[in-house]
Amino acid sequence: MSLSAAMKTAQSSFSNVGLQSAVVSKNIANASNPAYARRAAVLATAASGATVVETQRAQNEALLKQNLLSISKTAGQDTLLAGLTQMKTMLGGEGYELAPSTYLAKLRDNLQAFADKPNEVSLAETVVADATDVANSLNSTSAALQKLRAEADADIDTAVTELNRLLKEFKTYNDKVKQSTAAGTQDNDALDQRDKLLTQISEIVGVTTVTRTNNDLALYTSDGTVLFETVPRTVSFEATTTYTAAVDGNQILIDGVPVQAGAGGNTSAQGSLAALLQLRDHAAPTFQKQLDEMSRTLVSMFSENVETPPGSGTFLPTDGLFTWSGVPTVNSPGLAGVIKVNPAVITSQGGNSMLLRDGINETFNVDNNASFSELLNGYAAAFETPQTYDPDAAIDTTGTILAFSTGSVGWLEQIRSAATTASDDKNALLGRTQDALQNVTAVSLDEELALLLDLEQSYKASAKLVSAVDEMITALLQAAG
Missing domain, CATH: 1.20.58 (Methane Monooxygenase Hydroxylase; Chain G, domain 1)
Structure with a gap:
C-alpha cells in the first residue's frame, strides 16, 4: 500500500x-423517546475503503400494523369500561346500595309489615319514606345516566376536533416523506413523526394503512371508510348540549359515512369514538329503558281502580302511591326521571300517610276500620305477581318487579364483567405487541x-x-x- x-x-x-x-x-x-426509531449507519465498499452510504431507520411494517390494531381495540375497550364503571357507581358501587332494587326490597318488606298492622301510623310513614327512597333512586340514576350521555357527547366532540387536527398534521409529514423518497433520500425524522401520529389517530378511530408510490400512506377506518388519501377527509360532528331520555345524539361522519357504534361487553369498537357512541346510544339508553319500565310498573302496581264517573260501573286505574310529572304518559321515555310519591300521602306536604290504607282518590275503607288491609294486601301481592316488560329493556320480559330490578343490576354487572375481562386481555396483547415492536425499533x-x-x-x-x-x-x- x-x-x-x-x-x-x-x-x-x-x-x-x-x-x-x-x-x-x-x-x-x-x-427514552417512544416515538423514535433506532438509526444505523450503513457502510459499503469504495475505492478508498468502506464508506457510509446511508442512515437506515429500524422498522417493521407488520408489527406496526398489529400495534395500531391493538391500540385501537384497547382504547375502545377501556373507554367502554370507564363508562360502565361510572354506571355502576351510580348504583352505589360493589354493594349496589343505591340501586332501585335495594330500595324496592325494603318497600316490599315494610309494606307487608304495614298490611299486617294497618292501624300503625308509624308503619304508614315508613312505607311512604321507603317509596320516596325508591322514587329518588330512580330519579337520581336517570339524571346521572343522562349526564353520562352528555359527557360522552362532549368527549366525542373533543375527539373529533383532535382527529381533524391529527389528520392535518399527518398530511404535513406524509408530504415530507413523499418528497424525500422521490428525491432518493429518506427523511427519518418525518417517518418518526408520521408513525407517532398514526399511533395517536388509532386511539381515536380504528385505522388501516396502505403504502403507495414514494412511501405515500393512505388511511382507512376499520370499516373501510377513507380517512386520508393525499388529503385528510372531513370528520364532522354536531354536539348536543342537553340530554334527556327522549333526545338522540347526532352521528359522527367521516367523509360523509356514519361511524358505527361498538357492540357487546367485549366491544367490537376500535378507537374511543365507537366506544363513546356505544355508551351514549346503546348502553345508557338500555339502562334508562330498564329504569323507565320499573317506574311504569310501580305506577301500575299502586294505582287505584276508581269508578269513573261515580255510579257508572266503569272503573279506571288512577294514580295511587306513585305518580309523575313532566312526561305526557306513563309509557313516555324518561319516566324514571320524573316519577314521584303522591303528595297526598306525604305528611310534610300536607298529606296523610294513612290514605295509602284507606284510598287516595276515594275512600275504600268506608267504615274507617282500623284493621282494614284490603288495599295494602293487594299492593303486597303485586310484588309477587309477574308483570310484562318491554323487550327493548334487554332483560326478561316477564317477572316480578323485584326480579326485574335485580335483573337490571345483573345485566349491568354482566356487561361490565365482560368488559373488564376483555380490557385485561386487550391490554395484555397491546403490551406484547408493543414489546415486540420496541425490540425491533427501540434504542x-x-x-x-x-x-x-x-x-x-x-x-x-x-x-x-x-x-x-x-x-x-x-x-x-x-x-x-
Whole structure:
C-alpha cells in the first residue's frame, strides 16, 4: 500500500467514525423517546475503503400494523369500561346500595309489615319514606345516566376536533416523506413523526394503512371508510348540549359515512369514538329503558281502580302511591326521571300517610276500620305477581318487579364483567405487541455504548495509521537529506 493510499484510507475511516458517532449519539439522546426509531449507519465498499452510504431507520411494517390494531381495540375497550364503571357507581358501587332494587326490597318488606298492622301510623310513614327512597333512586340514576350521555357527547366532540387536527398534521409529514423518497433520500425524522401520529389517530378511530408510490400512506377506518388519501377527509360532528331520555345524539361522519357504534361487553369498537357512541346510544339508553319500565310498573302496581264517573260501573286505574310529572304518559321515555310519591300521602306536604290504607282518590275503607288491609294486601301481592316488560329493556320480559330490578343490576354487572375481562386481555396483547415492536425499533443503551467503544477502537486504529505514515514520511525526508 502506498503512503497516499494509506492516508486516504485513514481519512475515510475518520469520516466514517464521525458519521457513525453522530448516529449513535442521536440514538442515545432519544433512548427514552417512544416515538423514535433506532438509526444505523450503513457502510459499503469504495475505492478508498468502506464508506457510509446511508442512515437506515429500524422498522417493521407488520408489527406496526398489529400495534395500531391493538391500540385501537384497547382504547375502545377501556373507554367502554370507564363508562360502565361510572354506571355502576351510580348504583352505589360493589354493594349496589343505591340501586332501585335495594330500595324496592325494603318497600316490599315494610309494606307487608304495614298490611299486617294497618292501624300503625308509624308503619304508614315508613312505607311512604321507603317509596320516596325508591322514587329518588330512580330519579337520581336517570339524571346521572343522562349526564353520562352528555359527557360522552362532549368527549366525542373533543375527539373529533383532535382527529381533524391529527389528520392535518399527518398530511404535513406524509408530504415530507413523499418528497424525500422521490428525491432518493429518506427523511427519518418525518417517518418518526408520521408513525407517532398514526399511533395517536388509532386511539381515536380504528385505522388501516396502505403504502403507495414514494412511501405515500393512505388511511382507512376499520370499516373501510377513507380517512386520508393525499388529503385528510372531513370528520364532522354536531354536539348536543342537553340530554334527556327522549333526545338522540347526532352521528359522527367521516367523509360523509356514519361511524358505527361498538357492540357487546367485549366491544367490537376500535378507537374511543365507537366506544363513546356505544355508551351514549346503546348502553345508557338500555339502562334508562330498564329504569323507565320499573317506574311504569310501580305506577301500575299502586294505582287505584276508581269508578269513573261515580255510579257508572266503569272503573279506571288512577294514580295511587306513585305518580309523575313532566312526561305526557306513563309509557313516555324518561319516566324514571320524573316519577314521584303522591303528595297526598306525604305528611310534610300536607298529606296523610294513612290514605295509602284507606284510598287516595276515594275512600275504600268506608267504615274507617282500623284493621282494614284490603288495599295494602293487594299492593303486597303485586310484588309477587309477574308483570310484562318491554323487550327493548334487554332483560326478561316477564317477572316480578323485584326480579326485574335485580335483573337490571345483573345485566349491568354482566356487561361490565365482560368488559373488564376483555380490557385485561386487550391490554395484555397491546403490551406484547408493543414489546415486540420496541425490540425491533427501540434504542438499547447497552448496544449503543458497546458500538461507541468499537468506534473508539476504530478511531485509535486510524490514528495509529496516520502516525505510522507520518513517521515514514519524516524518515523519508530525512534520508533524502
